[in-house]
Amino acid sequence: MARVIELTLNGRQRLDAVADNLLLLDYLRERVGLTGTKTGCDGGECGACTVLVDDTPRLSCLTLAATVSGRRVDTVEALGEGGALSAVQRGFHEKLGSQCGYCTPGFIMACAGLLRRNPQPSEEEIRAALGSNICRCTGYVKIIEAVEFASGLLSQGVARP
Numbered sequence: 592m593a594r595v596i597e598l599t600l601n602g603r604q605r606l607d608a609v610a611d612n613l614l615l616l617d618y619l620r621e622r623v624g625l626t627g628t629k630t631g632c633d634g635g636e637c638g639a640c641t642v643l644v645d646d647t648p649r650l651s652c653l654t655l656a657a658t659v660s661g662r663r664v665d666t667v668e669a670l671g672e673g674g675a676l677s678a679v680q681r682g683f684h685e686k687l688g689s690q691c692g693y694c695t696p697g698f699i700m701a702c703a704g705l706l707r708r709n710p711q712p713s714e715e716e717i718r719a720a721l722g723s724n725i726c727r728c729t730g731y732v733k734i735i736e737a738v739e740f741a742s743g744l745l746s747q748g749v750a751r752p
C-alpha cells in the first residue's frame with residue numbers, strides 16, 4: 592500500500608507518495624537525496640540516523656515515513672543560515688568534536704534537539720540527551736565540550752541551535 596504524505600522538510604513543504612513500509616531514513620536519503628543523515632546499525636542502536644521531528648530527536652531508521660505526515664522534519668542540511676554554521680556545528684568545529692565524522696550528523700541533530708528544548712543544559716543533561724548516540728572515535732569528552740560551547744553561543748545570542 593502507498594499513501595500521500597505532506598510534511599515540512601527543512602523548512603519547505605513537500606508532498607510525496609510513499610509505501611507504508613518506507614523508512615524515514617530511506618525516504619530522506621534515497622527519495623529526497625538528503626544524504627547527510629547516515630545509515631549506521633540500521634537497527635536503533637547507534638543514533639547515526641537521528642533527525643528532528645517537531646524539534647524532537649528521532650531515529651529515522653525506526654520511523655516510518657508515513658508517520659511524519661503533517662509534521663516538521665529537520666535534517667542536518669537544515670542547520671546554519673546563509674553559509675554560517677549553527678551553534679552546534681560551531682561547537683563541533685571549535686572543540687574538535689568530530690574525527691571520522693560518520694556519527695557527527697546524528698550527534699549534531701541530537702544536540703540541536705536538546706538545545707532547542709533546553710539552551711543551558713547541565714553536563715548530566717547533555718550526557719542523557721546523547722545516550723542513544725554512539726561514537727567510535729572521540730571518547731565523547733570533545734562532544735560534551737562542543738555542546739557546552741554551543742550553549743555558550745546561545746546565551747550570547749550570536750548563533751542559533
Ligand code: FES
Binds near residue numbers: 633639
Ligand atoms: S542507523 Fe538508526 S540507530 Fe543506527
Ligand code: FES
Binds near residue numbers: 694729
Ligand atoms: S567521529 Fe568517528 S564514529 Fe564518531
